[in-house]
Amino acid sequence: MNKYEHKSDYLVIGTGIAGLSFAIHASKYGTVTIVTKKKNYVSNTNYAQGGIASVISDTDSVEMHIEDTFKAGVTHCNPKAVEILVKNGPERIEELISWGVNFSFVEDDSGTRKLDLGREGGHSKNRIVHAKDYTGQEVERALLEKISTIDSITFFEDFTAVDLLTEHQLELKKSTNKTTCYGAYVLDNETGEIHTFLSQYILIASGGVGSVYLHTTNPAIATGDGIAMAFRAGAEVADMEFMQFHPTSFYDRNKKGGVALLISEAVRGEGAVLINSRGKRFMQGVHELADLAPRDIVARAIDKELKQSGEECVYLDITFKDSAFIKERFPSIYKGCLERGIDITKEPIPVVPAAHYLCGGIVTDLNGCSSIKNLYVSGESACTGVHGANRLASNSLLEALVFSYRAVQHSSKQDRKNLDSLPSFPLWNKEGTFDLEEWVLIQHDIEEIKRTMWDYVGIVRTNLRLERALRRINFLEEEIIDYYRRRRVWRRLVELRNMVTVARLIIMGAMNRKESRGLHYNTDYPDKAEKYSKAILQNNRGDINLKKLEEISF
Numbered sequence: 001m002n003k004y005e006h007k008s009d010y011l012v013i014g015t016g017i018a019g020l021s022f023a024i025h026a027s028k029y030g031t032v033t034i035v036t037k038k039k040n041y042v043s044n045t046n047y048a049q050g051g052i053a054s055v056i057s058d059t060d061s062v063e064m065h066i067e068d069t070f071k072a073g074v075t076h077c078n079p080k081a082v083e084i085l086v087k088n089g090p091e092r093i094e095e096l097i098s099w100g101v102n103f104s105f106v107e108d109d110s111g112t113r114k115l116d117l118g119r120e121g122g123h124s125k126n127r128i129v130h131a132k133d134y135t136g137q138e139v140e141r142a143l144l145e146k147i148s149t150i151d152s153i154t155f156f157e158d159f160t161a162v163d164l165l166t167e168h169q170l171e172l173k174k175s176t177n178k179t180t181c182y183g184a185y186v187l188d189n190e191t192g193e194i195h196t197f198l199s200q201y202i203l204i205a206s207g208g209v210g211s212v213y214l215h216t217t218n219p220a221i222a223t224g225d226g227i228a229m230a231f232r233a234g235a236e237v238a239d240m241e242f243m244q245f246h247p248t249s250f251y252d253r254n255k256k257g258g259v260a261l262l263i264s265e266a267v268r269g270e271g272a273v274l275i276n277s278r279g280k281r282f283m284q285g286v287h288e289l290a291d292l293a294p295r296d297i298v299a300r301a302i303d304k305e306l307k308q309s310g311e312e313c314v315y316l317d318i319t320f321k322d323s324a325f326i327k328e329r330f331p332s333i334y335k336g337c338l339e340r341g342i343d344i345t346k347e348p349i350p351v352v353p354a355a356h357y358l359c360g361g362i363v364t365d366l367n368g369c370s371s372i373k374n375l376y377v378s379g380e381s382a383c384t385g386v387h388g389a390n391r392l393a394s395n396s397l398l399e400a401l402v403f404s405y406r407a408v409q410h411s412s413k414q415d416r417k418n419l420d421s422l423p424s425f426p427l428w429n430k431e432g433t434f435d436l437e438e439w440v441l442i443q444h445d446i447e448e449i450k451r452t453m454w455d456y457v458g459i460v461r462t463n464l465r466l467e468r469a470l471r472r473i474n475f476l477e478e479e480i481i482d483y484y485r486r487r488r489v490w491r492r493l494v495e496l497r498n499m500v501t502v503a504r505l506i507i508m509g510a511m512n513r514k515e516s517r518g519l520h521y522n523t524d525y526p527d528k529a530e531k532y533s534k535a536i537l538q539n540n541r542g543d544i545n546l547k548k549l550e551e552i553s554f
Contacts, residue, residue, distance in 0.1 A: 011199035018379030019205035051130030054089035073388020194428030213355035224502030239360030241509035246356035368407030389518025
């Protein structure tokens with residue numbers, strides 16, 4: 001085996017909560033290799049402030065959590081997947097505590113120490129387990145420390161996955177009707193060399209797609225790499241049109257785009273209210289839960305308020321709460337806002353919606369299996385059917401934990417083969433390419449994708465906007481693919497290729513859904529609701545052309 005070829009029982013692409021928890025469980029059954037494209041483990045998990053939704057309180061119930069999830073998802077959720085999610089929640093929370101996650105606790109009137117349960121939009125009960133307002137960061141810390149004690153797990157930092165390895169690269173006929181995944185070509189960002197990672201089981205846990213939008217709460221690395229790779233390899237993807245815009249990101253007048261400071265829904269859960277520039281509340285009468293309505297409803301209400309008033313932002317006011325409480329409950333948000341010139345104990349926070357979370361992704365079954373053999377998916381890259389047309393707040397980290405665990409359990413029961421039996425893939429072919437990192441061209445295309453998606457495929461859509469977006473993205477995609485084929489691969493070019501693929505999938509999903517539901521609001525279909533279905537996008541060849549779109553029921 002040459003130095004650019006690596007073999008392990010499990011290959012994990014991504015280091016958020018989905019990938020790290022999967023790796024810990026998988027290490028009981030074999031060797032695990034983790035690749036991450038950043039050195040400091042930047043992920044959407046790290047950015048998660050609110051917490052993890054789970055039925056912990058005696059006043060709560062599985063049935064209520066399921067009902068809240070369905071209401072938020074506008075009845076587009078997979079019932080069995082939601083049931084699995086909710087019922088397995090408490091066990092996964094206990095597991096995190098056993099791994100060293102320091103959640104916030106309180107003492108009740110009898111002096112008994114209990115988890116401090118917060119509340120967020122769409123929830124009928126307090127059920128958000130949290131570590132103040134930096135839950136994701138705390139979970140990530142504990143999981144990384146746990147992994148550091150496991151010898152069978154190997155990290156490759158600053159490595160970017162380029163393409164999945166299937167029969168396509170070997171020009172072999174498939175042994176069954178299913179494509180099989182054997183690993184991935186992965187770029188060493190520092191040296192520019194492409195390595196071959198071979199494995200019996202592969203997990204895509206590479207996170208979301210927020211960076212295809214101009215304004216997002218996601219880190220810059222959220223470029224939809226896993227979804228784009230899986231689609232090129234022939235995996236089914238679905239519900240890409242359901243892009244969640246978080247209602248409250250900090251509005252910074254000095255910034256014209258990029259990563260926005262997230263103002264957690266937990267702030268509204270503690271009583272904060274949305275007001276306009278005149279100090280008037282506007283969520284009352286919009287929804288029975290007012291400021292704690294599901295995210296799609298709040299985001300559209302803010303969008304409408306801004307369009308009617310001509311203002312650049314609305315405001316989130318929690319100043320009526322005790323100053324000490326605010327600083328203790330929301331230390332990260334307090335500090336972040338103060339650095340931007342706002343003392344949230346004394347003045348309301350300027351906020352606007354920003355691209356936050358993709359509810360669709362690579363289609364999986366209830367065990368995290370994709371339509372490609374040996375390829376599992378978990379976290380934001382997956383479409384499990386849990387979130388439906390709009391994710392209920394704080395269900396995302398729970399989904400990652402539950403379905404990563406199920407994926408490992410499923411893989412552990414499969415017939416194991418010797419690693420030496422894995423096929424030998426050719427080294428990455430650099431012939432006919434040359435080094436020329438024309439950054440200005442790459443950056444221009446990235447900015448055009450972001451602007452196009454923000455202007456035409458945002459909170460409120462129309463058929464005309466979607467048609468314009470598709471024309472622009474189609475043109476960009478042709479240019480980018482041509483450029484990609486003639487240049488040496490480097491990280492930003494890989495990301496650009498993935499971004500344009502994901503952007504196209506989002507647009508095609510939106511064009512195919514002739515209704516308004518949840519996060520997909522099209523003014524040409526304001527009142528029309530179709531049957532419960534999901535739009536499947538499939539590519540069996542690994543090229544850039546979409547096959548015919550089909551609607552299927554779960």
